[in-house]
Amino acid sequence: MARRKKLAVWKFASCDGCQLSLLDCEDELLALAGEVEIAHFLEASSAVRGGPYDVSLVEGSITTPEDAERIQRVRRLSRRLVTIGACATAGGIQALRNFADVREFTSVVYATPDYISTLATSTPISSHVTVDFELHGCPVNKHQLLEVLSAFLNERRPAIPAYSVCVECKRRGNVCVMVAHGTPCLGPVTHAGCGALCPSYHRGCYGCFGPMESPNTVSLTREWLKLGADGRDTRRAFRTFHAAAEPFRAAGDSHG
Amino acid sequence: MAERRTIRTDFLARVEGEGAMRVVIRDRQVADIELRIYEPPRFFEAFLRGRSYLEAPDITARICGICPVAYQMSACHAMEDACGVTVDEPIRNLRRLLYCGEWIESHALHVFLLHAPDFLGYDGAPAMARDLPKVVEDGLALKKAGNEVMRVVGGREIHPINVRVGGFYRAPSRRELDALVEPLERAREIALETVRLTASLPMPELEFEHELLAVSSPGEYPIDQGRLASSGGLDFGPAEFQQHVVEEHVERSNALHATLDGGVYLTGPIARFNLAFDELSPLAREAAAEVGLAPPSRNPFRSIVIRSVEMVYACDEALRLLADYVEPERPYVDVPPRAGVGFGVTEAPRGALWHRYELADDGTILDAKIVPPTSQNQKAIEGDLYRFVERHVDLPDDELGLRCEQAIRNHDPCISCAAHFLEFRRTNR
Amino acid sequence: MKLLEQPALEGLLEALVERGFRLVGPTVADGAIVYDEIRSAADLPAGWTDEQDAGTYRLKRRDDDALFGYAVGPQSWKRLLHPPSVTLFRARRNGEAELEVLPEPEEEPRPVAFVGVRSCDLHAIAKLDRVFLGGRYVNPAYEARRGRVFVVAVNCGVAGGTCFCVSMGTGPRATFGYDVVLTELVEDGRRGYLADAGSERGAELLAGLAAREASAEEEAEGERIVERTAASMGRRLETAGLPELLARNRDHPRWDDVAERCLTCGNCTMVCPTCFCTTVEDVTDLTGVEAERRQVWDSCFTLDFSYLHGGGVRTTPKARYRQWLTHKLGTWHAQFGESGCVGCGRCITWCPARIDITEEAAALREDAR
């Protein structure tokens, strides 16, 4: 039998949710553990085996000088490096710090600042090293995570489309909340992957999978304003979980 | 020359987030104990400022992927408190149901995948599954049942999307909820089995002395709302939290340490169990009695049994809520914004989670403060380590190190939570 | 022609259920009239109507309790005949040498009655038939689904705000493709249904119902209702010479204008009852032993749609919108001998950016070459 491939899971600044998605694959977890050697996954096991690894899943963004170095090491040890989640692919919600106004935050000094070492920005993994595939989502969808894993293990292209949430929304048979309820929705500019969850719970998509392949944020913002949202609403909508992803960053900058 | 031993783990495994542990022993005396949190801070409280009060549940959920519901619930309560609104009974019940899902999921994760391997001598669940497949499969089935509840009520397992200030975006239909009954019944059976299993594990000896603090709500086991009560007789509302709990920033850590009226205290399953045992369901109490577990239970290693009892309770409670479910007429109540301060405290699987917000009249958040369970427990965890090492100083380094890690895991620390909050200061490097 | 009083309509549905049909028809859900499983006439949207315009849809109460007093909703029958996701086959491999292709087992063979199919949608179904049954290859899964359908059509009693079937010659009167067609008469709180058969089994079904012959007066009233609907179309589209006009105007400035508004979200293609394009997803299990090949709805608005190694063909939103509109109203003629649009207005209503195919076509015509 072929050698079992080695899988590693790494964490940078994040909430742990994307790694947890792997443990949330209750039905597949043991099969996965049989199929690959889980060589480094601290959340699941204290057994740590050295690299190189066939596939590394990286969660979290780079926010400290130490992590900026650590990701270089991870890259060197990994044949394929896949980032999982908004933090790793776009800097995550903590990238809101990138927009903080210098005067504002220097006045917000905590008790003993010397203990903290942090960078001024939260940046995606791809700003530091080459990434083989980026899986979107805050958090990632566990079915997509499995799909990416089996695609990489079987050397095929992951079936992870980059079109809008609307495509999934309509396939699912939802009634559009934007058209039928007048609820502002980010679905038209947001990357598919969640299966159009929010609209199926009667709420507008809030963009947690980041920008789709060709987002027209200007046109969507115009529609939001027609539905009664104001500039602050649209600005916040773009500036949350993917604030630093370029199309959303630009949209957040230009309104409000 | 003095004999000096240092026992350290640079990367704590099987906990949520990134932390390290260091124990220094000099002349057979504990010289220093440190649970270091090096998880980089993410500054949530800083960037909550200026956001809308309606965004807090979604934003704070991202503090922790393991207990997002806890964050959402505490945030909702705090916002509703600030705006002077209380939700109707059906909405409240739906929240409690969702919360039960998170308890089951989080406890099952911790008991089976993170903690049990310590007791049984494995480095993790994948290894354990090779020898004890049934145990791991059962654990995963339990976990899945919890996740199912979150998926149906919350929309997804991690960072649910259906929660809003005032209630939910959409109330699940009777039909959707009915589908949960069977898996939960099965989960309850597994949970009962789990109580027996965990009670039979070899328990290291240890006893703690610190005070216990838990949410208290008359007539029910503390989960989703209430005041705070302590084993020392304290009883206060969420608004008075800061008069009793003080956080200080310690050098070695990216997290804050808290004290209760100046003393070390513990929150979490052990505290809940000891303070609210009588409110457990009869089935959960029986399960505890069957294995000889009753308050006072002061061995932190037994927390794994207590968590199992709480899983029995959470399944029981979820099934009760499902049976009584009436689809609310509206899935949420309107919560018009107003200027003011609001507080919310709920029981995350690993302990009390407190939120405080100050709002402007249009609902803009002016100030936010969050105290997660792990920073409250940090001193207690170090206290446990201290006493444990003191008693077992003769163990070889390896063994002592493993046991110390196990002692830390007793409290299911969530380091992502603990490190969420520091204010932001730029060091331009 | 028969006249079914209210209870007889119930009887018609019951008779279908007795014959083993599952019923799918309009019902109110999530703020819209959708097509879903119904158990009886009680599930139909009694007393509801809709207000539709570009990018908006709102349910409204009617002042009577008509069952069919609205236009088409967000879904179409495409969903059932050409489902959003279909497994083409599964495959199993044993090392490199053995490949087993496993055909999909037959889908649920229970026959289904489509209740309340409008004329535009009958035309849309006919267009799908041409794609999946009338070309070089027959799609047997589609054919099987199609063969299981009993159609209860309804002549439209009201026109929607975005309807333009009159321009497309596809309504509002159902002229073919049904087993039974109904016209709803509502007068003084009394409801009745003119019913006519379009097939033998339709006639057989009607014969078994407690219904009387319709009076000449009632038939005339039915005529007037359909004429009124035809006269109150929410939109119109000039179709004369359109395919040629579009072929000549592939560089019209209007394409840039609409591209600035278009979200490339694909909603228009998803709701269109005739848009049939798909992609395929290949997935394997973790062990790499089982594979599945799934055909799923796709859209000419996605980048992948025209992807060729070395760069997609239609990368700009302009090219993608142009492809869509030009196909619908122009090149469909060359491919299938007719227009690809049935004037149902769904793409107008359900476009979040309120883009209106009739308005775009008119603008293209305005300074056309």
Next chain:
Amino acid sequence: MAEPAVASPYLPEPFRIRRRRRETADTWTLELEPAAGGDVFAFEPGQFTMVYAFGAGEVPISISGDPGRRDRLVHTVRIAGATTRAICSLRRGGTLGIRGPYGTAWPVRRAEGGDLVIAAGGIGLAPLRPAIYAALARREAFDRVVLLYGSRSPDQLLYPGELERLRARSVDVHVTVDRADESWNGPVGVVTTLIERARFDPERATALVCGPEVMMRFTAAGLAAAGISTNRVFLSLERNMKCALGQCGRCQFGPVFVCGDGPVFPYAAVERLLTVPEL
């Protein structure tokens, strides 16, 4: 209601690789035979099949073998992405799924009685090879048979041994490369530059062109300028394709479906369309 007994046209047949040969660094020629035994389906030059690699995908690949031989199905595949990589990495004995043949053919027979000009760029020679075989099988029916073949560099030439053999069988072979190396002493430049070198009678010639789309545009225009009627110049187009049955809608090129109306089109029919950007 009974299911129609027709098998789904979406189902591939397993075919086994009986030989594989590396043509260039990234291109392989595979000889396949039905795994269940028996003959390969009949096909015409220019037609293609859908090749399914387990779990990876299914892609259109032209048949590059001799239409006169029913004992094997030959494909020449260049690695462009995951599916073609999976196809090319199977070893001898490995199994692929095949369905087809699909599409229109090169009108080789209609060219009889005159000259046949074949212009290929890169991998575009593969779909033209069956046309060459067909012409050779009735060599006497043609006057001149000319092959104009351009490749990026000498090491990317397909079927080099065979080119020599063609010369021996009175095919007028002209080869050019974009970039020469020390081994190369032939012409350097794009295929269009070969048109002038070739000798054919435009009044009675038929041209078959296949290669990258830009190459085809220029070559077809060049052949037309040399006097061959645009009705007698044929191109093989490429578009994204998932079904080859005219049902996925993806291969539309203006009014035509490449999978069924093509891939081989008379230049006259697509000349204008080829000038429209992003059609």
